[in-house]
Amino acid sequence: MTTLNTSTKLSPLKKLVKISAIAALFGASLTAFAAPVEIKFSHVVAENTPKGQMALKFKELVEQRLPGEYQVNVFPNSQLFGDNNELSALLLNDVQFVAPSLSKFERYTKKLQIFDLPFLFQDMDAVNRFQQSDAGQKLLNSMKRKGLIGLGYLHNGMKQFSASSPLVNPEDAKGKKFRIMASDVLAAQFQAIDAIPVKKPFSEVFTLLQTRAIDGQENTWSNIYSKKFYEVQSNITESNHGVLDYMVVTSNEFWKGLPGDKRKVIKASLDEAVAYGNEIAAAKVNKDKQAIIDSKRSEITYLNASQRAAWVASMKPVWAQFEEKIGKDLIDAAVASNQ
Numbered sequence: 534m535t536t537l538n539t540s541t542k543l544s545p546l547k548k549l550v551k552i553s554a555i556a557a558l559f560g561a562s563l564t565a566f567a568a569p570v571e572i573k574f575s576h577v578v579a580e581n582t583p584k585g586q587m588a589l590k591f592k593e594l595v596e597q598r599l600p601g602e603y604q605v606n607v608f609p610n611s612q613l614f615g616d617n618n619e620l621s622a623l624l625l626n627d628v629q630f631v632a633p634s635l636s637k638f639e640r641y642t643k644k645l646q647i648f649d650l651p652f653l654f655q656d657m658d659a660v661n662r663f664q665q666s667d668a669g670q671k672l673l674n675s676m677k678r679k680g681l682i683g684l685g686y687l688h689n690g691m692k693q694f695s696a697s698s699p700l701v702n703p704e705d706a707k708g709k710k711f712r713i714m715a716s717d718v719l720a721a722q723f724q725a726i727d728a729i730p731v732k733k734p735f736s737e738v739f740t741l742l743q744t745r746a747i748d749g750q751e752n753t754w755s756n757i758y759s760k761k762f763y764e765v766q767s768n769i770t771e772s773n774h775g776v777l778d779y780m781v782v783t784s785n786e787f788w789k790g791l792p793g794d795k796r797k798v799i800k801a802s803l804d805e806a807v808a809y810g811n812e813i814a815a816a817k818v819n820k821d822k823q824a825i826i827d828s829k830r831s832e833i834t835y836l837n838a839s840q841r842a843a844w845v846a847s848m849k850p851v852w853a854q855f856e857e858k859i860g861k862d863l864i865d866a867a868v869a870s871n872q
């Protein structure tokens with residue numbers, strides 16, 4: 534019978550060798566049974582959205598490729614953190630991945646305000662070209678000094694206006710309250726049409742609309758559908774006036790702390806998940822719009838050329854207000870992506 538008694542008849546050296554062997558055995562079995570490292574991914578939207586699906590795909594790929602080593606837990610619907618605290622939670626390492634909309638980084642960089650300029654991008658292909666250009670890729674690193682690392686862009690889509698009355702001409706918005714994301718550019722956009730912008734977190738929008746505390750909001754077809762805004766808004770105007778996309782970010786501290794080989798696998802998994810989320814985003818534009826039309830809960834207004842021109846003329850002066858902070862070169866690069 535093997536005994537672990539090391540106390541008798543062994544020289545000190547032999548004793549040490551034996552103790553080390555036991556410790557190594559014990560250590561190895563501890564490693565074998567060590568709990569996987571938890572990676573938390575928090576977001577504010579529903580699961581049946583481009584971001585919700587991307588996060589789940591990321592979980593699937595990481596756990597498939599690093600089995601037993603990493604576990605990704607996804608928290609949708611502002612369950613863990615909402616708009617007001619997800620980025621500070623990331624910097625505190627209370628969560629390791631978030632993907633806020635590009636409008637929500639204003640406290641960390643003014644450069645990303647470019648994505649909020651109204652009527653800047655003609656469509657999602659132009660948005661994509663800009664994001665993938667050198668100028669767009671450089672923006673991923675624009676918050677590095679603040680401890681945030683941009684790992685990639687994810688699409689949702691173009692924004693539409695919704696309200697409790699028809700919005701055909703810019704004057705129809707006068708005096709009405711619109712919920713906006715926490716962005717000064719978006720505030721200026723609504724002020725440009727004499728409307729009243731109200732900065733509120735995404736988790737509060739449905740109730741604000743339902744109780745008529747606000748009159749309207751702007752969002753993508755996917756968010757209007759998945760959060761049921763169309764059930765409490767009688768009118769939606771297909772304006773495509775701006776973009777709502779995301780940046781997937783992590784903290785410098787977490788990212789640099791990963792072993793190099795694991796970081797590589799995690800990044801590759803994220804890239805694939807983002808590509809998958811982008812496919813969903815493209816499909817959802819028509820799918821979720823059609824579902825809203827079919828529900829007959831909300832009437833859709835399609836702008837003719839002169840109506841659209843009136844919205845553009847009212848809102849485009851906002852560009853000049855922010856040109857200095859954003860940079861003219863960057864705005865010109867974005868405009869050039871519209872070919």
Ligand code: LMR
Pocket residue numbers: 577578633634689714734735752756777
């Ligand atoms: C919003 O606040 O309206 C959006 O940014 C929500 C989201 O993440 O799509």
